[in-house]
Amino acid sequence: MSQVRRTDLETDVGEVLLTEHQIQTRVAELGAQIGADMAGRTLTLVSVLKGSLPFMADLMRAIHLPLRIDLMEVSSYGGATTESSGLVRILKDLSSSIEGEDVLIVEDIIDTGLTLNYLVRYLRGKKPATLRICTLLDKPARRLVEIDVDYTGFTIPDQFVVGYGLDYGELYRNLRFVGVLKPEVYGEG
Amino acid sequence: MTDAELAPPGRDLQSGGSTLAAEPDTVPGADAATGPDTRFAHASEAEMARILDFYGVAWDYEPVTFPILWNLDGDVVESFAPDFYLPDFDIFLEMTTLKQRLVRKKNRKLRRLRALYPDIRIKLFYARDFRAMMLKYGRLGLVRSLSGTPGQVVPERPTAVEPIVGDDAAELVPAVEETGTPRARARRRGGSEAAVAETEVRG
Numbered sequence: 001m002s003q004v005r006r007t008d009l010e011t012d013v014g015e016v017l018l019t020e021h022q023i024q025t026r027v028a029e030l031g032a033q034i035g036a037d038m039a040g041r042t043l044t045l046v047s048v049l050k051g052s053l054p055f056m057a058d059l060m061r062a063i064h065l066p067l068r069i070d071l072m073e074v075s076s077y078g079g080a081t082t083e084s085s086g087l088v089r090i091l092k093d094l095s096s097s098i099e100g101e102d103v104l105i106v107e108d109i110i111d112t113g114l115t116l117n118y119l120v121r122y123l124r125g126k127k128p129a130t131l132r133i134c135t136l137l138d139k140p141a142r143r144l145v146e147i148d149v150d151y152t153g154f155t156i157p158d159q160f161v162v163g164y165g166l167d168y169g170e171l172y173r174n175l176r177f178v179g180v181l182k183p184e185v186y187g188e189g
Numbered sequence: 190m191t192d193a194e195l196a197p198p199g200r201d202l203q204s205g206g207s208t209l210a211a212e213p214d215t216v217p218g219a220d221a222a223t224g225p226d227t228r229f230a231h232a233s234e235a236e237m238a239r240i241l242d243f244y245g246v247a248w249d250y251e252p253v254t255f256p257i258l259w260n261l262d263g264d265v266v267e268s269f270a271p272d273f274y275l276p277d278f279d280i281f282l283e284m285t286t287l288k289q290r291l292v293r294k295k296n297r298k299l300r301r302l303r304a305l306y307p308d309i310r311i312k313l314f315y316a317r318d319f320r321a322m323m324l325k326y327g328r329l330g331l332v333r334s335l336s337g338t339p340g341q342v343v344p345e346r347p348t349a350v351e352p353i354v355g356d357d358a359a360e361l362v363p364a365v366e367e368t369g370t371p372r373a374r375a376r377r378r379g380g381s382e383a384a385v386a387e388t389e390v391r392g
Contacts, residue, residue, distance in 0.1 A: 077243045145277075145280075169327070
């Protein structure tokens with residue numbers, strides 16, 4: 001798998017859902033909106049590894065406010081590291097306190113809302129002054145638990161997407177666009 | 190399962206042997222969530238319970254049975270017990286099997302539930318939703334392993350409401366589960382014209 005070429009990765013994508021230009025345009029809009037809403041404050045962006053990394057990198061440069069960044073990583077259901085406990089594990093916690101801070105969670109995609117719901121509860125326990133959510137992609141058809149999202153880049157249809165941080169089997173994150181993975185790639189074709 | 194009282198909309202509902210008010214906010218919370226002894230009717234439900242546990246989302250398994258069809262005597266002849274209730278989100282979750290016939294049946298029940306209990310929030314989680322979730326979690330093999338096994342073809346479990354006051358009413362219970370139009374089913378069961386008409390209206 002590690003020897004998959006870039007061309008192979010792109011071939012595995014059946015449809016480009018969001019082009020690089022569309023993503024960059026929307027990220028700029030989101031940055032401007034967040035900057036206007038939070039004017040006069042210092043923001044702390046909390047990105048959730050790994051899928052949010054490209055979005056975080058672009059969004060932070062589109063927000064013209066003083067800001068800090070921090071990174072978190074939580075185990076995902078089904079992952080090898082989670083089988084023993086049966087519960088979410090914080091694989092990487094915040095590097096510094098967010099108590100009293102204006103925090104913006106930066107997510108790549110929200111579908112069931114389970115991970116984000118967990119994160120929101122966890123971060124609220126750290127007593128930030130405000131806690132907002134920004135997601136690049138929202139897939140509401142998959143929602144299991146309701147989440148109030150403050151900033152949404154794109155609402156997308158109920159398809160399995162990869163690229164711009166989103167993976168399948170840890171691949172495709174480096175695509176500059178968001179595309180729909182061909183079902184045959186994961187054995188459904 | 191448990192016997193039920195006659196329960197027109199807005200009246201008491203049955204819940205695992207104890208009667209609950211119809212409003213979902215009276216459903217027990219996280220501390221009432223069933224534990225490892227819970228017997229799930231379907232392997233996908235057990236997997237969903239593990240996922241909810243993993244993310245710390247409280248759930249109850251089939252805590253409430255909603256009557257959705259009555260005969261002319263007021264007896265419950267059809268009911269709907271959603272698989273999960275998530276108390277923190279005040280929403281019910283019903284999971285379907287892969288069999289399209291059962292999906293259609295559940296869709297019909299769901300429409301009726303929503304018509305009778307408009308304040309109830311419920312999400313129907315289709316097989317494709319489950320498959321997508323397993324794909325996301327890298328457990329697509331689990332879905333494949335369930336296909337064609339009793340995990341996917343298990344008959345719809347009996348409703349928690351096994352009423353019925355009179356013999357005629359009892360006869361109508363299987364009738365609504367059978368094939369054919371409600372009118373034809375009721376006629377096969379020898380129901381009165383009035384009962385036939387009522388069944389048709391409600392079915």
